[in-house]
Amino acid sequence: MAGSWVRGADGSGFGLENLPYGVVRGADGSGRVAVRIGEYALDLAAVAQAGLLDGDDVFAQPTLNAFLELGPAAWSATRARVTELLSAGNSEIAYVPELARRALLPLDGVQAVLPIEVADYVDFFSSIEHASNAGRIFRPDAEPLSPNYRALPVGYHGRAATVVVSGTPVRRPCGQRAPEQSGAAPTFGPERALDVELELGFVTGPGPRSGAPIPTSDAERVIFGFVLLNDWSAREIQRWESQPLGPFLGKSFATSIAPWIVPLAALEPLRVAGVEQSPRPLEHLAVSEPWALDIDFELAIVPADSGVETVVSRMNSRGLYWNAAQQLAHATSNGAVVRAGDLFGSGTISGPEPGTLGCLLELSWGGRDQIALDDGSTRTFLQDGDTVVIRGAGERGATRISLGDLRGQVLPPDR
Amino acid sequence: MAGSWVRGADGSGFGLENLPYGVVRGADGSGRVAVRIGEYALDLAAVAQAGLLDGDDVFAQPTLNAFLELGPAAWSATRARVTELLSAGNSEIAYVPELARRALLPLDGVQAVLPIEVADYVDFFSSIEHASNAGRIFRPDAEPLSPNYRALPVGYHGRAATVVVSGTPVRRPCGQRAPEQSGAAPTFGPERALDVELELGFVTGPGPRSGAPIPTSDAERVIFGFVLLNDWSAREIQRWESQPLGPFLGKSFATSIAPWIVPLAALEPLRVAGVEQSPRPLEHLAVSEPWALDIDFELAIVPADSGVETVVSRMNSRGLYWNAAQQLAHATSNGAVVRAGDLFGSGTISGPEPGTLGCLLELSWGGRDQIALDDGSTRTFLQDGDTVVIRGAGERGATRISLGDLRGQVLPPDR
Numbered sequence: 001m002a003g004s005w006v007r008g009a010d011g012s013g014f015g016l017e018n019l020p021y022g023v024v025r026g027a028d029g030s031g032r033v034a035v036r037i038g039e040y041a042l043d044l045a046a047v048a049q050a051g052l053l054d055g056d057d058v059f060a061q062p063t064l065n066a067f068l069e070l071g072p073a074a075w076s077a078t079r080a081r082v083t084e085l086l087s088a089g090n091s092e093i094a095y096v097p098e099l100a101r102r103a104l105l106p107l108d109g110v111q112a113v114l115p116i117e118v119a120d121y122v123d124f125f126s127s128i129e130h131a132s133n134a135g136r137i138f139r140p141d142a143e144p145l146s147p148n149y150r151a152l153p154v155g156y157h158g159r160a161a162t163v164v165v166s167g168t169p170v171r172r173p174c175g176q177r178a179p180e181q182s183g184a185a186p187t188f189g190p191e192r193a194l195d196v197e198l199e200l201g202f203v204t205g206p207g208p209r210s211g212a213p214i215p216t217s218d219a220e221r222v223i224f225g226f227v228l229l230n231d232w233s234a235r236e237i238q239r240w241e242s243q244p245l246g247p248f249l250g251k252s253f254a255t256s257i258a259p260w261i262v263p264l265a266a267l268e269p270l271r272v273a274g275v276e277q278s279p280r281p282l283e284h285l286a287v288s289e290p291w292a293l294d295i296d297f298e299l300a301i302v303p304a305d306s307g308v309e310t311v312v313s314r315m316n317s318r319g320l321y322w323n324a325a326q327q328l329a330h331a332t333s334n335g336a337v338v339r340a341g342d343l344f345g346s347g348t349i350s351g352p353e354p355g356t357l358g359c360l361l362e363l364s365w366g367g368r369d370q371i372a373l374d375d376g377s378t379r380t381f382l383q384d385g386d387t388v389v390i391r392g393a394g395e396r397g398a399t400r401i402s403l404g405d406l407r408g409q410v411l412p413p414d415r
Numbered sequence: 416m417a418g419s420w421v422r423g424a425d426g427s428g429f430g431l432e433n434l435p436y437g438v439v440r441g442a443d444g445s446g447r448v449a450v451r452i453g454e455y456a457l458d459l460a461a462v463a464q465a466g467l468l469d470g471d472d473v474f475a476q477p478t479l480n481a482f483l484e485l486g487p488a489a490w491s492a493t494r495a496r497v498t499e500l501l502s503a504g505n506s507e508i509a510y511v512p513e514l515a516r517r518a519l520l521p522l523d524g525v526q527a528v529l530p531i532e533v534a535d536y537v538d539f540f541s542s543i544e545h546a547s548n549a550g551r552i553f554r555p556d557a558e559p560l561s562p563n564y565r566a567l568p569v570g571y572h573g574r575a576a577t578v579v580v581s582g583t584p585v586r587r588p589c590g591q592r593a594p595e596q597s598g599a600a601p602t603f604g605p606e607r608a609l610d611v612e613l614e615l616g617f618v619t620g621p622g623p624r625s626g627a628p629i630p631t632s633d634a635e636r637v638i639f640g641f642v643l644l645n646d647w648s649a650r651e652i653q654r655w656e657s658q659p660l661g662p663f664l665g666k667s668f669a670t671s672i673a674p675w676i677v678p679l680a681a682l683e684p685l686r687v688a689g690v691e692q693s694p695r696p697l698e699h700l701a702v703s704e705p706w707a708l709d710i711d712f713e714l715a716i717v718p719a720d721s722g723v724e725t726v727v728s729r730m731n732s733r734g735l736y737w738n739a740a741q742q743l744a745h746a747t748s749n750g751a752v753v754r755a756g757d758l759f760g761s762g763t764i765s766g767p768e769p770g771t772l773g774c775l776l777e778l779s780w781g782g783r784d785q786i787a788l789d790d791g792s793t794r795t796f797l798q799d800g801d802t803v804v805i806r807g808a809g810e811r812g813a814t815r816i817s818l819g820d821l822r823g824q825v826l827p828p829d830r
Contacts, residue, residue, distance in 0.1 A: 120576050125660060135659070146658040151601045152591050156660040157572040157667070161535050161752045162626075171626075173749035176567050176697065186566045188697050188748075211577075211586075211668075212829070237749065243561040244550070245540060245571040246661020252572070253626075253749040282591065282603050333603075334588035334652065334668040335829070337576045414627070414750070 004086045005094045006104065009038030013393055013402025016083055017269075020260035020404070021064055021225065024110040031062030031113060035082050036260050036404075039107050042082065042093075046103035052092055053081055063117045064261070068205045068340035072221050075205070079265055112259035115227075116203055118160040119341040121255065122331060123199075123231055125154040126322040130350035130358060137366040138239060150279060153322035153330050155347075158231075159252035163343065166228075166258050166406045172384060172413040173253040175237035186240065190413035193235035193367060194382040197348040198299045198358035198390050200317050200403075201229035202324050203261055207338030214332045216287045219325035222338060226267060226293070226324075228258035228390050228406040229345045235361055235381070257343070258390075258406040266401055270294045270394040274323050284329055291323035295394040295403065297349060299358060304385030304409070306375035312363060315349050315356040317392075384412040419501045420509045421519065424453030428808055428817025431498055432684075435675035435819070436479055436640065439525040446477030446528060450497050451675050451819075454522050457497065457508075461518035467507055468496055478532045479676070483620045483755035487636050490620070494680055527674035530642075531618055533575040534756040536670065537746060538614075538646055540569040541737040545765035545773060552781040553654060565694060568737035568745050570762075573646075574667035578758060581643075581673050581821045587799060587828040588668040590652035601655065605828035608650035608782060609797040612763040613714045613773035613805050615732050615818075616644035617739050618676055622753030629747045631702045634740035637753060641682060641708070641739075643673035643805050643821040644760045650776055650796070672758070673805075673821040681816055685709045685809040689738050699744055706738035710809040710818065712764060714773060719800030719824070721790035727778060730764050730771040732807075799827040 003010040014020070014036050024034045024041045034041035045060040047053045055078065058066040067074070085093055093100050125131050128149065135144030148154060164170075176188050203224050207214050214222055231251060238250025274292030299313040322330075327344055348358040357363045360381050363371050370378040382388070388410075392403035418425040429435070429451050439449045439456045449456035460475035462468045470493065473481040482489070500508055508515050540546050543564065550559030563569060579585075591603050618639050622629050629637055646666060653665025689707030714728040737745075742759055763773040772778045775796050778786050785793040797803065803825075807818035 120574055122663075139659075147593075148591075148601075148655055148658065152656065154656065154658075154660055154663075156663050157574055159535055159572055159751055160575070161754050161757075171750055174628075175749050176563075178562075185694065186563075186697065188699060213589075234749065240563055241567060241569065242659070242661070243563065243569075244554075244657070244661070245569055246657070246659070248537075248569075248571055249746070249749040249751065252746075252751040279600065282601065284603060331664070331667075334590050334606075334649065334664040335586055336574055336664065336667040339576050342576075 002088045004037060005088045005090065006037045006040055006086060011400065012038045013400045014038050016086060017399050018262060018266045018401045019079060019082055020262040022112050022115045022259045022261065023063060024105065025113050026110055033059040033061060033064055033067055037086055041105045041107055041110055042086065043103045043105055047085065047093065050099050052085060053078070064115050065117050065341045068224055071205050075224060075263065076265070079263060112165065114163065114165040115259055115261055116341045116343065118163045118343050119339040121158040121160045121163055121343045122155050123158045123345040123347060124322065124327050125347040126320045126327065127348055127350045128321040129352050130348040130362065133350065133362045137361060150277065152285065153327045155327065155331065156246045158255060162252055163255045163257060166256060166408065168256065169409045169411045170232055170254040171411040173234050173237065174413055175234055175249055176240060177236040178240040191234040191236055194410065195233040195235050195360045196388050197231035197233055198297055199229040199231055199345045199348060200295065200392065201227045201257060201343055201345045203227060204338050204340065204342045206340045207332060211335040211337045213335065214328050214338065215284065216325040216329045219328050220264060222328060223264050223324055225261040225263040226403065227261045228392050228403045230256040230388065230390055230406055230408060231345055232256065233359065256406055256408045258404045260404045262401065262403055267293060269396040269399060270401060272318055275319055275321060277321065281326065284333055285326050287323065287325050291325045292318040292320065293394070294318045295392050297390065297392045300389040301373060301379065302387040302389065303373065303375055303377055303383065308375040309389065310373040312371055313355060313357055315351045315358055317346065317349050319351055320346060320349065382410050384410050386410045417503045419452060420503045420505065421452045421455055421501060426815065427453050428815045429453050431501060432814050433677060433681050433816045434494060434497055435677040437527050437530045437674045437676065438478055439520065440528050441525055448474040448476060448479055448482055452501055456520045456522055456525055457501065458518045458520055462500065462508065465514050467500060468493065479530050480532050480756045483639055486620050490639060490678065491680070494678060527580065529578065529580040530674055530676055531756045531758065533578045533758050534754040536573040536575045536578060536758045537570050538573045538760040538762060539737065539742050540762040541735045541742070542763055542765045543736040544767050545763040545777065548765065548777045552776060565692065568742045570742065570746065571661045573670060577667055578670045578672060581671060581823065583671065584824045584826045585647055585669040586826040588649050588652065589828055590649055590664055591655060592651040593655040606649040606651055607796070609825060610648040610650050610775045611803050612646035612648055613712055614644040614646050614760045614762060614764060615710065615807065616642045616672060616758055616760045618642060619753050619755065619757045621755045622747060626750040626752045628750065629743050629753065631700065631740040631744045634743050635679060637743060638679050638739055640676040640678040641818065642676045643807050643818045645671040645803065645805055645821055645823060646760055647671065648774065671821055671823045673819045675819050677816065677818055682708060684811040684814060685816060687733055690734055690736060692736065696741065699748055700741050702738065702740050706740045707733040707735065709733045710807050712805065712807045715804040716788060716794065717802040717804065718788065718790055718792055718798065723790040724804065725788040727786055728770055728772055730766045730773055732761065732764050734766055735761060735764065797825050799825050801825045
């Protein structure tokens with residue numbers, strides 16, 4: 001590919017091959033759908049108003065939902081046209097200074113806001129390494145993996161209201177913890193085992209209105225794109241509340257996503273065959289296309305006092321046991337409707353080696369082991385003031401597709 | 416009270432003391448917020464357009480959400496004014512035939528649609544009898560109640576997309592069931608243990624924007640009203656999927672609510688002290704006001720072939736272990752934001768006696784016992800064609816406050 005005329009875009013991870021979608025808010029406070037190119041946001045509402053792109057009404061919006069509602073044909077057409085407009089040699093924006101100034105906005109001058117109004121949020125548990133480790137830590141006397149684990153992608157519904165965009169601080173939640181000893185009362189107070197879960201999420205357009213199940217072979221018609229996701233977790237609360245109905249307040253205080261959603265089309269070069277599933281999943285969960293994503297992630301902590309970032313873990317999503325097409329097929333196998341703006345999380349991405357674990361619960365083995373940071377401090381779980389950074393990107397040859405970064409700082413509890 | 420000028424309203428359970436809110440769709444297809452009075456819906460958009468009520472813009476809407484967004488002062492003012500307009504002796508609508516014809520719509524001429532766009536849906540587990548029975552049936556070798564049960568209102572997030580209004584048929588879901596014997600594969604097919612859960616739901620206006628916890632003493636500022644709720648449940652799917660993250664597809668195919676939401680203000684006479692909680696809940700879950708609701712419910716089944724209705728169970732919500740104020744305080748104790756249109760279910764309402772159980776799982780004791788119907792047939796779980804009816808109402812002296820009825824018929828599975 002000849003590349004983009006936008007300075008600095010080629011090779012940045014946000015070149016023509018990527019073109020992720022988000023929503024930026026300008027000085028006037030109104031939201032506009034935008035595509036990221038290098039260190040700029042291309043305001044699609046401005047481009048459409050200039051007559052260069054169809055869809056003015058879906059781009060001058062505070063969220064991507066109206067655009068998502070249009071479905072895959074519109075997504076493809078928009079991507080093709082935006083690619084054309086940003087390609088080296090195209091003059092429709094590049095050589096119209098007034099339009100370029102209005103539509104191509106430096107990222108440091110705009111605010112990237114939560115890109116979707118989340119319809120329903122589902123979180124899966126797709127890393128068999130994470131599920132096994134969590135089982136060993138939370139239920140040391142039982143089999144680490146539940147009997148259903150290899151039969152279906154275990155998941156649960158999370159809280160849509162508390163999905164926030166990168167940069168939003170997260171207040172340490174208060175909550176109820178198990179009695180400290182047998183016969184004592186439970187206690188209430190600030191969570192002492194505040195954690196993160198490094199995940200990859202996907203965002204959908206509308207599924208069939210009738211609630212017909214979405215076969216794995218139709219996933220490409222429904223999945224719009226992928227986004228970095230941090231499933232903040234309060235481990236004391238979670239451990240005490242979860243029987244028998246699963247996680248609730250241990251998760252519902254905050255879930256962060258990155259501002260830029262990378263279209264499935266941009267991730268095509270990174271699609272690879274996944275791990276072998278044994279036993280073979282039932283027919284409705286079988287996939288014939290490669291659906292694992294060869295994306296590298298890193299999890300970092302920046303203490304407030306030192307400001308020194310330590311990457312505590314590095315992992316890759318290609319090893320997830322269950323993929324997005326299977327997750328979507330499972331979630332709709334009972335007739336549940338999928339809407340534009342649904343968000344699905346992979347669950348913590350952990351690999352088999354110690355340096356590849358996607359949450360502090362695993363990295364500290366339930367608080368037993370200290371995690372050393374480069375500023376000389378140590379952690380088991382997060383401290384107030386810590387900023388957590390998640391990054392993700394994949395490469396194929398000279399092409400790099402970045403998912404950007406996802407940041408959030410821990411605020412002290414209210415009491 | 417002198418009563419209403421609307422014929423048949425007094426004593427119907429939908430008199431002046433009740434005035435529940437819903438949304439009706441007229442012949443032109445547009446939704447309007449309405450108040451039920453007797454067998455009529457008062458179209459508040461028409462009343463507001465006639466200059467008799469503030470809030471035109473929030474009433475000419477397809478859902479109650481914009482009205483909910485206004486908060487408790489507006490709810491009170493609207494209720495007071497509607498009460499005035501419908502009181503015997505008031506002539507503002509009663510003696511303006513053209514307006515009365517336009518605004519007071521016979522229920523059999525309008526469609527009552529889903530009254531809210533559900534923001535987040537949370538389902539609790541507040542009947543200690545139900546929780547104990549479910550524990551005995553699902554986990555016969557363990558303690559029926561989890562150790563947290565008396566310490567906090569156990570709950571989980573459900574799927575907002577599949578909340579439907581009374582009258583919407585519910586297709587029997589397909590799903591994955593546990594292997595029939597050790598070493599065999601799980602199977603996929605139509606759910607064989609399709610069930611209902613008789614519940615009382617509540618709907619909220621907005622909580623504090625900051626995500627500050629809502630103390631039990633502030634619940635009246637956030638809870639808009641109560642509604643009949645049927646948490647359809649696929650027991651085979653639920654049993655197999657639920658470890659370790661709780662219910663997911665066993666619940667997410669459908670949740671039904673009645674079309675009319677009874678304001679908290681209308682339920683004041685039915686508020687009574689609840690059961691004694693022992694041990695006493697922690698401070699943030701303590702209540703000083705009576706929050707139990709003395710409402711009688713019945714659960715009935717109507718087989719398609721006979722058309723004969725059998726009431727299989729009768730129960731009262733005053734015996735629930737956890738009340739709505741405690742549920743809301745718990746759900747926000749970690750800082751989770753509550754939005755206008757949030758829906759919270761009580762969980763199955765079961766009492767201690769056999770005839771007071773709120774789901775077929777309990778009534779048939781996990782399918783062991785046959786439930787006799789008046790047409791001579793029997794059930795363990797639901798059959799295709801069965802219509803489930805839930806009714807609720809409370810009485811204080813001569814005043815009856817009805818929650819109406821909630822109906823849904825089981826359609827055969829897609830395959």
